[in-house]
Amino acid sequence: MNKSGLRTKLLLSHLGVALCSLLIIMFLVNLVMSFSFGRYVEARQRAEAGFLLADLEQAYDSSNSWSMDTLMSLSHQAMLRDYSIRLYDAAGKLIWDTGNMGMSAVASDEAASRYSVMGNGANVGTLEIQGNGGAEQMQNRDFLQMFNRLSWGALLLVLGGAYLYSRYMAKDLSRPLVRIKGIAVRMREGDLTERVTLPASRQTEIDEVGQALNYLADTLQQQEKLRKNLTADVAHELRTPLTTVQSYIEAFQDGVWEATPERLQICHGQILRLVQLIDDLEKLNAAENPMLQLRSERLCLNDVLRDSVHSVAGRPELDQVVLTLKEETEHWVSGDYERLVQVFVNLLNNALKFTKEGQIEITFLENPSEVIVSIADTGAGIAEDELPYIFERFYRGEKSRSRKTGGAGIGLAIVKAIVEAHGGQITVSSTLGSGTEFNVHLPR
Numbered sequence: 001m002n003k004s005g006l007r008t009k010l011l012l013s014h015l016g017v018a019l020c021s022l023l024i025i026m027f028l029v030n031l032v033m034s035f036s037f038g039r040y041v042e043a044r045q046r047a048e049a050g051f052l053l054a055d056l057e058q059a060y061d062s063s064n065s066w067s068m069d070t071l072m073s074l075s076h077q078a079m080l081r082d083y084s085i086r087l088y089d090a091a092g093k094l095i096w097d098t099g100n101m102g103m104s105a106v107a108s109d110e111a112a113s114r115y116s117v118m119g120n121g122a123n124v125g126t127l128e129i130q131g132n133g134g135a136e137q138m139q140n141r142d143f144l145q146m147f148n149r150l151s152w153g154a155l156l157l158v159l160g161g162a163y164l165y166s167r168y169m170a171k172d173l174s175r176p177l178v179r180i181k182g183i184a185v186r187m188r189e190g191d192l193t194e195r196v197t198l199p200a201s202r203q204t205e206i207d208e209v210g211q212a213l214n215y216l217a218d219t220l221q222q223q224e225k226l227r228k229n230l231t232a233d234v235a236h237e238l239r240t241p242l243t244t245v246q247s248y249i250e251a252f253q254d255g256v257w258e259a260t261p262e263r264l265q266i267c268h269g270q271i272l273r274l275v276q277l278i279d280d281l282e283k284l285n286a287a288e289n290p291m292l293q294l295r296s297e298r299l300c301l302n303d304v305l306r307d308s309v310h311s312v313a314g315r316p317e318l319d320q321v322v323l324t325l326k327e328e329t330e331h332w333v334s335g336d337y338e339r340l341v342q343v344f345v346n347l348l349n350n351a352l353k354f355t356k357e358g359q360i361e362i363t364f365l366e367n368p369s370e371v372i373v374s375i376a377d378t379g380a381g382i383a384e385d386e387l388p389y390i391f392e393r394f395y396r397g398e399k400s401r402s403r404k405t406g407g408a409g410i411g412l413a414i415v416k417a418i419v420e421a422h423g424g425q426i427t428v429s430s431t432l433g434s435g436t437e438f439n440v441h442l443p444r
Contacts, residue, residue, distance in 0.1 A: 010173060014166030015159075022155050022162075033147060049115050049129055052077060052085070056127065060119035071096045078129075086128040087117075095125070176206045180213055187213075192221045222389070237277050241270035283414050294336040294421055301331040301340075301371055301442070305362055308344035312352065320357040323348075331364050331371045333442045335422045340442075343418050346411040347375050347438050354436070355379030370424070370444055376437040382430040390428065391416040 052074060059070040071087070075098045078085040087096040112130040116123050176196075183194045195217060196210030245267050251257040309325055312318075351360045358378030365372040382390060393413040419426045423443050430436035 008170075010170035011163075011166050014169065015163055018162035018166070019159060022158055026151055026155055029151065030148065034144070037144065045113060045129070048083075049113065049127065052129075053115055053117060053127060056087070056117050056125075057119055060117070060124055066095070074098075084130045086112075088126040088128070090122075090124050092126070173206075176210065180206075180210050183217075184213060187217055187220070192217050192224065238274070241273045244270045281410065283410075294339060296334050296336065298332060298334055299337050299340075301333055301364070301373065302327050304337060304340045305344060305373065307341050308348060309362070311341070311345045312348045315349075315352050317352040317355070321352060321355050322359040323362075324359060325362045327364060329364075329366075331366055333371050333444055335442065339418050340422070343415050343440065344373070344375070346415050347440075350411055351375060351377040351379065351436070351438075354381075358435070366444075368444075370441050373440045373442070374437060375440075376435060378435040381432040381434050381436055382428070383432050384430075387428060387430060391426070 055077075056066065056070070056074070059066055066087070074085060074087070074096065078098050083098075085096070085098045086094060089095055112128050115127045115129070117125040117127055119125075180196055183196055186194050195214050198207055198210055198214070248257070248263055248267050252259045252263075257263060305325055305327070309323060312323075348360070355377045356379070360375065360377045363374045363376075365374065391412050393410055416426055419440055419442070424441045426441070427439045428436065429439075
């Protein structure tokens, strides 16, 4: 067992608390027991002394002295109770001493108790009682010793039980953590397929840690998939125009083709495609840069949307699509005018790509904390399993459909980065075949 591990710490902490609690309880019980038992012995001795005093006072009342029979009876009672008794008169003169009768054979370190003897309303003498350390006192000591032994035995028994229980609890608590640790280690080594098994019933804090680890594994697995797709997409985006230009130039060099303006125009178009890709990557890098400097100013979102609509007004798709901007009142936010125009132009271009006919509608919704701009189209829509990834760079969903519409899959990544730089967020909902709605939330 790891001495610094959680299981050992839990075990030691449980044992420490149990041991301290038991020792405190033992100390208090022994203290109370000793005090109470001593009081009990004293009370019993006073009660027995009361019987003797009553006999002496009664005998004195009848004869104004104590007869030999009274004194012998006193000695007999002292013998039965294993006491040594001395009787003094009012002047302090010793009248009777049972020790001289051979009754003090057993030495005792018990202090003598003295009681006044009353007769005819006056103090007529003193009775001194001292225990001889006989059988009764030995029984008392044996009782206390047995009580102490049983108490220590109970302490050891409870401590053993606490150890076993603590060991079980520590193992039970640390087992899921050890399992989570093992899965985390395998994740660090590159295995992202392992998951923590979670109970179907109510979850504990440890289960929530396992749930968070599962979410992390899912996210890493998705990111790994996106990374591989990113590499493949970038390679494709670069390879296609470069291969075209290479084949044309080689054909020109070999004399197979003549460098006509039409063929040179094709090469020029492929080069422009590469330039556009690099330009998009630069824009994305600038938008995702944490040091992005926004020119924050108070601006009217209505003006931003009007400029955005004007920027896409020349698109040929608008012959079959009705683009509507619904604005009833002015909506004001703080932000960078040019960057926000870039956001909505990208969203409108994206909507026009996938809406062959129908309509695109822009609406506003304002609440005390934010303004929401909704861009809804009646286009092809997005599959539900693709929605979580559409804002990833180079992600374009179905490859065959994306190739037809063009683009490198960077536009939405730029949109998300700019919106988040403004302290807002962008959400999307879509139904395949029915259309898509993007909602841009901007703080007021």
